[in-house]
Amino acid sequence: MIEIRIHGRGGQGVVVASKVLAMGFFVEGKYVQSFPFFGAERQGAPVAAFVRADDKKIHLRCKIYNPDYLIVLDQNLPFEINLTEGLKKGGIVIINSTKEPGRYNISSDFKVFTVDAGSVASKYGIGTKELPIVNTAILGAFCRITNLVNINSLKKAIKEFAPLKKKENAEAAIEIYNSINNV
Amino acid sequence: MSNLIKEIKNLPYTAVSHSNMLWNKTGSWRHIKPYYENKIAHCTSRCPCGNNIAEFILSASQGEFQKGYEIIKMTSPLPGVCGRVCYHPCETYCNRGEFDEPIAIQMIERFLADYMSDKGRIIPEIAERKNKRVAVIGSGPAGLSCTYHLALKGYSVILFEAYEKPGGMLRYGIPSYRLPKDVLDREIKDILDAGIELKTNTRLGNDFSLDNLEEYDAVYLAIGSNKSRSLGLSGESADGVFSGLEFLERVNSGEMVKLGKKVIVVGGGNTAIDTARCALRCGSEVTVVYRRSRNEMPAWQEDVDDALEEGIKLVFLTSPTEILFEGGIFKGIRCQKMELGEPDQSGRRRPIPIKGSDFTIRGNNIIVSIGEEPEISFLNESFEVKDKKVVTDFGGFSGVRKVFVGGDLVYKSSATVASAIGSGKSGAESIDFFLRNEEIKAKEEQKITEFEDLNIDYFSPAGKIVLSKSDVNERVKDFSEIVRGVSSEEVIYESERCFSCGLCTVCDNCLIFCPDMAVKRKDTGYEIDYDYCKGCGICFEECPRNVISLEREIKYNGNKRKRKKNK
């Protein structure tokens, strides 16, 4: 079973990201489960959502405490929270950031990738220029880095769950997918 | 298995009953009995013409304008006139006025009359022709109304009019910016078309006397107050001095009376205000001089406001003492300031001259409009006359053989158009009784629905339609009508605001609330099944418009009811 935790702030689309990613797995015939960290969400507050995927039926129905992957939508969030809490050894962290991975001082037990999903989302007019919405674009990076979900499956998932600008969201994810070579 | 278990097996799974309770005639419990009884709406009770206001508004609210018009025509032949010049006591007493704003009743009446103006003549059914003839003298509102109602009752009527055209004060007294002549002509024509013989230019006292009318079975005398009172000062015959009625008569005959630049009007009644506004429309600057203050003015307040808006100057607490003239030409008046003392007979505070307060108002013309009175020099001593008016019984009978009197000529009449119309109607009814050799009966007291009688929980606030007038700068240029009409949509909206006090609108409240389902539909209304009505009175409480009445009902239940004797 694969367990993924997505971090962001209220309003950045963390829940939609978890749904899209779950759908990506679902398209590939996996059993999936996705759910938000339950609570009253507020704009700007740190929030999280979870995705489980497996080849067999998933019975576990609690939060994810030991994820295999982390996806982070906000580049400053890692400085504010204990980001890698419970992350399995060798786990992968993907952060939407213009910074180099080294800037985050994350333990060498984990592999850290930074992707400038913001400027790509901005280019496709997703969100505003100041506050681009990167929740779908960064999933392109997840597909490329983990190879767990085919980019075409992700494209289908975005078409299903993106609330608006479905085409732009899909194109942004594909552009990011294609831009990463150093895996 | 016990018998109980067997019984339970036979029970339905849910508590259901297919029988009914009709055997239980709860009507036997009743000691108060409700019954349907339409009542007179407060507005209707105050209408001098006796118009069924709540009923015609109900028709209007359903878009049935012709039906509404026909309802008015049962009581008044002049809805277009009253829709314009009546001082609408109905609106003053409208129950809705205590809730939010009164219904614009007068405008609805006007709309119905105007709406029907091109739909042909519509009058109620005329009764079988009777072989009796009545002479009506004076074709003002009282005479016209009496003529109309007599004609409806099947009498032959001859109508005498002193002037060239019929209408009396409606034509020669009221300016056409308040009552356009075509509206008046149309309604008079409708009356006369019932086969009325009209003799114009025939003045009682000059051209004929009451003695000449022996051939008629009854006479209705409605000559109105057609003579202006004079100030009683010397110089009232000088050039440039007019009496109010004389001036109005000339203006209303279509003459552009030549006036000087400055006109002084004396008086504070409706004639004074009409005079002033006509003089303004003839191109003069007008000052109205009145000896009391605005509060005591008998003129209709809205007309006074209009006059002020149009630029007429009002000078209060001022009374003329001398007419100034040079070479027989009017030059101005000498006036005295007044102060208000104790109330007089009319209830208004008496003006008292202030010594040494004399001053002069200069002007080119003066129009004296301090009141009117009937010209009654032709009446013989058999008539009882008080304050230059004829005293009658409640039916308008003068005491002189077959002569009935109506309108302003009657002692203590209220001198409005609507009361004159109402007076004509009751005159016609009295004449009808008289000619059928029946005793003239006073009207029965009717139950009136006032605000306290309503259940206002069922009404929600809704503002009155906005009535508009033509622009003040434009309207003073000619005599065209000031108050604008309204659309049929506005009339329906306004009519729907009407509470229909005392009138069943088939709202179903009684039917819905009756706990015994004793209220049943019948034809277009309801009936009460007294077998099941137990007299709880809920229908009476929940009727929004006071249509249900209650009466005590005492039932003696055979010999079961035995009185215990006191020891």
Place this chain on the structure above:
Amino acid sequence: MAISVKEKRINDQQSLLLEGTYAVAYAVKLCRVKVITVYPITPSSAIAERLAEMVGDEELDAKYIKVESEHSAMASLIGASHVGVRTFTATSSHGLAYMHETLHWASGARLPIVMSNTNRSLGSPWSILAEQTDSLSQRDTGWIQFYCESNQEIFDTIIQSYRIAERVYIPAMINMDAFFSTHVLENIVIPSQEMVDSYLPEFKPKIKIDLNKPSAFGGVAPGDSYFEFKYKMEEDMLKAVDVAVKADNEFEEIFGRKYGIINCYLCEDAETILIMTGTAAGTGRVVIDNMRKKGKKVGLMKIRLFRPFPSRAIIDVLKNKIKIAVIDRNISRGVGGIFAQEIRAAFHNTKYHPPIFGFVAGLGGKDITPEQIENVLNYTIESDYPDREAYWLDIDV
């Protein structure tokens, strides 16, 4: 080899990814419900929203009545159900509490109304997260009650509930956990309309409002007949256990899925049985697997049908077990977890008296984790006898 008709029908089902709320709405649609009245409340609001959408888009031929409260929602369904149509409402927590008196009326009038309730904690203090105390507070209202583990189970139980309720003329409440069900997106298999139609024929009650045969409903029960009506209802309520088993078996025939009124996992050779309900039971299964790997003889029983309480079925499984642990995400203050109490009561008049350990966990949506569940089982195995009605997880154990 030729594919059987049954297999083909099962293959007709399509797999979708749905949140719990949407799964409920989908099931209601397939059941051809005719009258829906919902007063929205978190976290069940999306059920109302989706159903309103379906009615608005004419996907579902039903009357959707907007009401001003949950009390009115149930009151209007009582009226609608008397007419003899299939009805539905959804609520949660305070909304269910507000319905309380109408719940009694609905069952007393024997109306097979089906309702989904989202198990959410009651204030004060405020919480909108998972807890079963809301529906368990309604256990005496005469409603059939189910507690569901997965979105698929919720979906299927709604369909089964109409069949059961309409056979015994008793309303049914399907309970699902706040957020752990409502807001979880997971795989779900959706049958075709034809399959549901074949399982759930048109509802034709024996007694209903009929304009041609005027009747009065729910009038005064004269004499002793109130008592007799209640006896009759209790008979039918007890019958509902077997009706539910049968409905589950028939469901399997058509849809290929079966849940049982209780569901036992690795119980046969187990010495210690863990009893759980709702979504947490899923986590319990994972824990059982892990502990089995460690050689511990443990098993899980999930109680799905709570009213009528399937005492016989439960005793049959538990009678020879050494110890029993019950985790309750609910509390009856003063006696502890409600399922634990019910099971203790079920044992009382039998000759079997295994120690029953009660654990209260996860109130107000607190996560019930695999670690906690393992602690519960270890504590139970290691202790001889419970020394109190209920242990509070992470505090007492």
